[in-house]
Amino acid sequence: MSPSPDLPNSERATGGETEDVAPVAFEARILALLPQLRRYSRSLTRSDTESEDLLQDCVEKALVSRSQWRGTNFKAWAYRIMTNLHLNAHRFRIRHPSVTTDGSEIEDLVMTSADPLESRKLMQSLASLPAEFRVVLTLVVVEGYTYQEVADMLDIPIGTVMSRLSRARHALREKMREAKIIPLRRPR
Numbered sequence: 661m662s663p664s665p666d667l668p669n670s671e672r673a674t675g676g677e678t679e680d681v682a683p684v685a686f687e688a689r690i691l692a693l694l695p696q697l698r699r700y701s702r703s704l705t706r707s708d709t710e711s712e713d714l715l716q717d718c719v720e721k722a723l724v725s726r727s728q729w730r731g732t733n734f735k736a737w738a739y740r741i742m743t744n745l746h747l748n749a750h751r752f753r754i755r756h757p758s759v760t761t762d763g764s765e766i767e768d769l770v771m772t773s774a775d776p777l778e779s780r781k782l783m784q785s786l787a788s789l790p791a792e793f794r795v796v797l798t799l800v801v802v803e804g805y806t807y808q809e810v811a812d813m814l815d816i817p818i819g820t821v822m823s824r825l826s827r828a829r830h831a832l833r834e835k836m837r838e839a840k841i842i843p844l845r846r847p848r
Contacts, residue, residue, distance in 0.1 A: 686726055689734050690719055696735070696803060697742060703798035704746045706787050714749070718742040739813040743795075785835035793828035800825055 697718060701711040721741050722729075729737050786794060799810045800821075807825075811818040 683726075686729075687723070690722055690738070693735060693738055694719075697738060699802065700739060700795075700798065701742060701746075703794055703802075704742070704791065714742060714746055717745050721745065733809075733812065736809065736813045739799075740815065743814060781839040782836065785832055785839060788835060789828055789831055793824050793831060796821055796824040797828040797832070 694715075698711065698715055701714040701718065702708075705711045705714055718738065718741050722738055725741070786797075789797070795814070796810060799805045799813065800807065805813070807818050807821045811821045814821070
């Protein structure tokens with residue numbers, strides 16, 4: 661992966677992980693993470709509107725809290741902010757229930773298939789997974805993070821990441837079998 665041209669030379673040399681970050685470089689990092697943060701917020705909320713709200717809140721919180729970043733792992737820091745915001749909102753909704761009118765589910769997840777019906781069944785299967793399984797599955801399989809990176813982002817032990825991923829894969833396999841989705845394997 662090549663360094664971002666928006667980062668100063670001192671940050672390019674270290675992969676962009678330095679202690680003192682100029683405001684422009686900090687904002688450039690946030691902008692570079694937007695696609696990944698958007699996918700992550702989508703996997704957390706399963707709703708277009710809620711995911712955009714969560715993304716906006718996360719970016720705002722990161723910009724306001726820029727002085728709290730210690731320069732170790734920017735992605736993990738941003739993901740942790742989003743996770744905390746989502747958990748806080750979830751707790752609030754449990755304490756203060758309301759009726760939602762948003763009918764859009766995870767229709768535009770980054771999945772493609774030749775058969776639209778199969779894609780829809782797959783997305784419904786993903787959406788039906790418990791949130792903690794879906795989040796780990798998304799971070800490892802879709803985003804390509806290592807188990808340790810996911811453990812750091814979610815502030816959970818690595819064994820929990822492996823356990824949740826295994827359970828998520830098993831549950832997804834079962835749901836796909838129930839939905840009669842036949843996985844096609846590439847010839848070896």
